[in-house]
Amino acid sequence: MFAYICATAQEFIGGVHFGPDNRVVSVNTSEYPSLSGIQCGMVLTSINGTRVGQSEEEKLRWKCAAGELMLVFNSRAPGQHDELDLSSAEEDENLLDSQKTLLSPNLECDEIVFGQRKSVDVLIDAVGRTGPGGCIIIMSEGVNPSYALTVAAEQSSRTTMYINAVARLKTRQPLTRAGEDFLKSLRKGLWIYIEQASKSMSLLYTLAESIEEARRSATIDANARVFLMCEPHPHFPEALLEGAVTLRSSLRPGTSEVMLEDNLLASEQKLRAVRGGSLVTSDGKAEITKVNARVKISHEVSIVPLEKNAFMELSRSATAPIEREAGREQGITRTARYTFGKNEKFISLCRVKDGCYAVGTLGGYVIMIDADGLPLIQFRPHKACIWDVAFASPHDFATACDDGASAILNYSLEAHEIRATSVASFQQEVFAVTYVTPDEPDSAVVSGGLSATICVLHSDRQVSSFISAGMTIQALRSTRQRHVIVGGGSGVCALIDPVASTILEESGRHKKKVPAVASYGALGVTGGFDKVVRLWDVRNGLRMVTEVAMPEVVTAVAAHGEHVAACCGSDLFVWDVRNLSRPLVRREKAWKDLTRGLVMCDNSIVTASADGVTRFWSLNATSE
CATH class of the missing domain: 2.130.10.10 (YVTN repeat-like/Quinoprotein amine dehydrogenase)
Structure with a gap:
């Protein structure tokens, strides 16, 4: 079993003494009652979700840490079964009759607030900055923004037509049919979301023609918008860039507590590293807005504004995407992976x-x-x-x-x-x-x-x-x-x-x-x-x-x-x-x-x- 202890750095350093292998030899619970769940013989395994090294080095490392630390101790004796150990086929059958109780519906909700709010706000703001049939181009850096878009659509009381460009290619649907669907959606005021849009330039040109036709006939609904999840492409239709808002969607690494913010400079540096290219400096200045909201997550989805000419420059220098690793041996192919x-x-x-x-x-x-x-x-x-x-x-x-x-x-x-x-x-x-x-x-x-x-x-x-x-x-x-x-x-x-x-x-x-x-x-x-x-x-x-x-x-x-x-x-x-x-x-x-x-x-x-x-x-x- 594991023991989960919340304690300050001072309590951890002064109240717990370790022997070899990070095993607890004594606990000062009289002076530090928050450590009462720790018992002699337990082994310290992680602090704030990070695997520990030697206990004394960890005390020095966390000495100046602000706030509480999450300490995890393992109480299993050596040789006992580890659920993650394939070599152990036997289970420690502990049949203690433990009565369960139903608690009030509160599971540290203040610590599990989701950090998507800013991305949703950016999307809704982008909708307001485009006209009927306007495009919101979302450059994806390994992150699918569809969940944030779903939340934005719910808040705006809009219906979304979802299209996966790769899946659509497999169906061999005629482009004329796709054009008809686009026209109907634009006239009904739907939000059109095309995932992996760069995979089908022909579909994007059909979309551009549909938007032009709907505008020319004055039949486009005022609420109609188009969201394109895509990568830079040398043949991207410039007609879709007219009046468009360009955003960037990325997964930004951080600590267990992160500050939500729109940081274009950080995003540009990351994009330069990922794409291996350089960005053209824009005359306009990026607006950086800080939000004093803290969330206890290790990563956040970040959707930030991007200058249109930067997207065009990246598109002109874009290269073909790297093929996914996949082997067709043994009757099965690995198509994707996530860490x-x-x-x-x-x-x-x-x-x-x-x-x-x-x-x-x-x-x-x-x-x-x-x-x-x-x-x-x-x-x-x-x-x-x-x-x-x-x-x-x-x-x-x-x-x-x-x-x-x-x-x-x-x-x-x-x-x-x-x-x-x-x-x-x-x-x-x-x-x-x-x-x-x-x-x-x-x-x-x-x-x-x-x-x-x-x-x-x-x-x-x-x-x-x-x-x-x-x-x-x-x-x-x-x-x-x-x-x-x-x-x-x-x-x-x-x-x-x-x-x-x-x-x-x-x-x-x-x-x-x-x-x-x-x-x-x-x-x-x-x-x-x-x-x-x-x-x-x-x-x-x-x-x-x-x-x-x-x-x-x-x-x-x-x-x-x-x-x-x-x-x-x-x-x-x-x-x-x-x-x-x-x-x-x-x-x-x-x-x-x-x-x-x-x-x-x-x-x-x-x-x-x-x-x-x-x-x-x-x-x-x-x-x-």
Whole structure:
């Protein structure tokens, strides 16, 4: 278990004394009561989310730090099981009967305010500075601004027509049809958002013609606007630059507390480094506005104004984009990847909506990313490892955390912050959480962990039920029948009815813990540390259909359509459910560390690993 202590630098330096290996030898709790959660024998692992070196060096490093420090101590004795250690196949079965209580809906909301407000304001201001059909050109530096645009549209009561230029090319839709759609949208006053616009110059020229036609016929609505997420391109239509506002979208690294500001100089320096070019100095001066808003996040999405002639200069000198790393061997292609921070591990993963996913990290972050590996938005609802995360909508999600809490959270478009609407507080780590009905924010939420009891928070969020499982809860996944499959620490799998709060059926087929559970239609899939993947019929109970022996422990499984996938050691396996005798795909050494996050949708697969990389894969047509 971990202990999370908030203390000042003075309390940390004067109150805790360490021996070898950063192990606590004494604690002065009488003089420093804030350190009462620290016990002798605990090991200091991180400060403010950063892995520590030698304890005495850390004291010198943080000596002058202002404010409180977040100290994380590990209380596990040497040799005890580490959930992130693939070499350990046994679990420390702690079956202490811990009673959970439902806390008031407040999860340090003042510390999890989202830093997107300024970007939204910049977008809304840009809308006001352009006329009907005007373009807001957003130069993207590895960041997808679609979430900020969604918030801006909500605030402005506007409807957005979303187009992905690359996806549209695959559909082979005629440009005449695209032109008709543009005209209709301009006349209805829609906001048109084209993602990866630079990938299709022909589409942009069609857009320019549509805007010109709508203006010429005086049929364009006053609210119509066009947003283009693009990179500099030598053939960018100059007609779209007439009356346009040019912005830059970037992900700016910072500390745990950052100041939100529009800093054009910093953005220019970053752009110069990324593009390898030089910017033309503009006659006009950049307006830099500082906002005294502090948010406790490690990165922020920054959208800042950019002079139009700078964009034109970059476009003239633009070169072809670098191809993504991808190999077509073994029947699968890696199409994209995403990393959050040097020392941040990805622990959990879930689907938010089509083309959008969320990862939970060791440091307590939840990051939404798109199918191209671009970050959309990030929250920090916890300061400890998020073992599981589940989304019911892009604004509603639930977490299972190492700090002993399972929280249900909502992102407010009006207040630009996330708030915990309900929190189930456990005395021990929470490993799993799921919505009973995945696409309904008001659905019942089921959670569980080391305490061997399943908590069901019902739809009214006022009533909770508890199911004694007799085993630690490693994984939870809802089924189409609104039941929940449970993967247990002892190897037992169960099917529960969350409404009646009863166990419908149990199976002891697995002999070791089951951290991997998935469901699709009538099919349930489980994977365990006994090196076996099992398929179940979950329509009327828990009936095993077949099993597949694996070479290593199984840490994640997924199912969609006719495919089943599994993370086995460092390898990714994919099968056709109609023929499990041999895999369609086996991608060897797909990652370096344990992988607990796995999502499958049609021919697309996403994995999130403890090596700090989220990878996007596509099944090759030849593997079908």
